[in-house]
Amino acid sequence: METLSEEQAKLEQRGSLDKTIGDVQATIDLLVNARYAIITNPDSAGKALATLQTPVKKSFDRVKADLSEIHTALSEYGKALPKASKDKPFPTAENDALSSHPSLVNRAIAMHLLREGQFGVASTFIAEANSHPPHTAAIPDTSSGLSDGIRWEQDFADGTFKSESLQRQFGEMYHILSSLRQHHDLGPAIVWARWHSAILEARGSNLEFELHRLQFVCLFLGVAPLNGQSSFSGDDSNGPLKAWQYAKTHFAPFQARYGREIQQLLGALAFHQNLSDSPYRRTFHTDSAWEDVATSFTREFCSLLGLSADSPLYIAATAGAIALPTLVKLQNIMKEKRTEWTTVHELPVPTPLPPHLIFHSIFVCPVSKEQATDANPPMMMPCGHVIAKESLDRISKGARFKCPYCPSESRPSEARKVVL
């Protein structure tokens, strides 16, 4: 990449038409001089024009030379280019599940734009997609049994698909997030969390308490929201008192679940004068608290909508870019060896991803080395070892059998289906 950068700089310098333009100007000057000579001496017109021919031709040759220098520079740069891209690696269109579903791709993009908070682009996109529905590529439909006859653009237009409400939802999310991040104002988030309190609690989320706790800490330290609401004066001495008031009114519902944390918070009141030396100093460290709360809020918000916290489009594209080199290599090998890839439902090679891009547990049967599916679920024998159902059937043949991993014996009927 470094060399390419140098080549580009070279091209920028040598590929410029400036010199060419200069030489064209020189040619013009020749003609202008000749014109001047003819004006001063009209009788010499013929001679002047005749003698002009050779210099003009030479001047044109110089321009030509300038141009061919540009050509050389360009082809040198062109030679440097393919080094960055050795083979022609674009996967072929054979197994393309996406081209036949342009409207689904469009829907995914619209939702991506909405969740990224790009409402302007999203509405332009929806309008454009409405007026030019996608041309379905002439690739045979890979989804025979799929009933996606629903035109999402239409749905978006009459709002039967969740679009309108989705846009409103994300609008709300961005409003709350910007209050949190830019203004350090917890108000809107707390209102939202209280509204969804029951469901958050069932999810085992401590978001609501976290918000209240941060509010308490802010009051205690006398930190005002950045937009400077009047109720929060910079008066430090009042802080602990306000915090105490706040705790009395808001902490009651959390007493059962977060008793210990609340005790700690209230205990800190006693140290309000020398907090930095107290054992409570860490509780009141708010540097990363805002970002943490914002992230956890985004996650809860999206989860309640049944959506993943990070844009799926982003994750899938990233995972795709990571997996592509392997897949391209595979494609090349298959072409060379003229082999076919027979497992339609499963990729033939592992495509390793970074840990944060792995979401489900994976169960690979240690006997058959196949992944568990709905038809072939993992089964746990009484000894606690797990193998796939097909393997179990094969080993046991319906009779009492020994676990392949330990000495214990059991009957197939004693094995239980487990869910990972």
Added chain:
Amino acid sequence: MAEPTTTKLNPETHLLLDQPLLRMPYELSRKNYKAASRIFEQHRDATLKDLKNSANAALSAPDAPKALSDLDAMISRLQTLKRKLSDLQQTEENIQRQSKARIAHLNELYQIPSLADVKYDEWSRVRLDRLLVDYLLRSGYGESARQLAQEKGIEELVDVEAFVECFRIEESLRKGQPKAALLWCADNKQALKKINSNLEFELRLQQYIEMIRTGDTQKLMEATMYARKFLAPHQDTNFAIRAAGLLAFPPDTPAEPYKTLYSSARWEHLATLFVQTHHSLFSLPPRPLLHIALSAGLSALKTPFCHSQTASCSENALSSTTSVCPICSTELNTLARNVPYAHHTKSHVENDPVVLPNGRIYGSERLRQFNEMVGTAPGKIKDPRDPMGTAYDESQVKKVYIS
């Protein structure tokens, strides 16, 4: 055996989808250069010829005013040349600025140590925006593309103008207007010849067909002349013969191949052919990059659980200890239905798995965390998938061995 996870980042192989990024400015540069030399040659030849003629004329019959006006004409011609070259230089500078920005963008990847790095995350987001703009442009959503590129500040990294132009011509073909496409062909004549493109012949043939379709004698005569001029030079003589055959068949003929030739679906075919030719001329991949990245990504992420009847334990929207899998999320779920799932050679489960009486398996640490958060009574355990359901005795939770 390959590890199921990796954080290794190899920039050389990672930059697969990004080749057109550098190719495109290069092709544009070359096109620019060719335009410059063509213009120069035209003007040079004309000027030299005029100069010779007027010198000869002046020598045989000296006429100063005539010589002066000849010179003026030459000077103004060269000034036009100069102006045109300056315009091209302007374009070239823009192209080079793009090239530079793109190289810098790709170079950033070489500075990133691993896939888990925050910088990779940022880089990848920019890449997604690029892929999205590419997709939007190819689908003809130029305005959205422009707006997105502008909001994200990646105008230098995407080729909005080229695609908008391409789409405009494509649409005009769909409407049955070959003019813009023919102009484009004339612009790229040399390059088209090099890749042995049939596009121009096909377009001419279509024009010829349209003339015949009228059935008007005058038009038929014209069509014949037109065919002699434009269709006869085709390498394959059958091409012209077949075209001539059209004269004998009316537009509603059931006879093949004439029926197909008369069909209005040919316009659609021409539009597709044009886009193909355009993309191969500029070394653009035929499919949207987003499709390539997504179909690979969907497969790599997909597990047999993603479209399973039984909801998986390791991922669900009900518990805040896990995040929702992107394939299970509404946006991509239906799309992912048709792609193969990822291949794994090893099980990948949470540490220290335990099984609940209902057959669900969880990592013991996560199970403990969850129960602490919901505030389950001591000695009891609740299933995170079913927080309102029964609480099991701790003794009922069994260790499970997964190899």
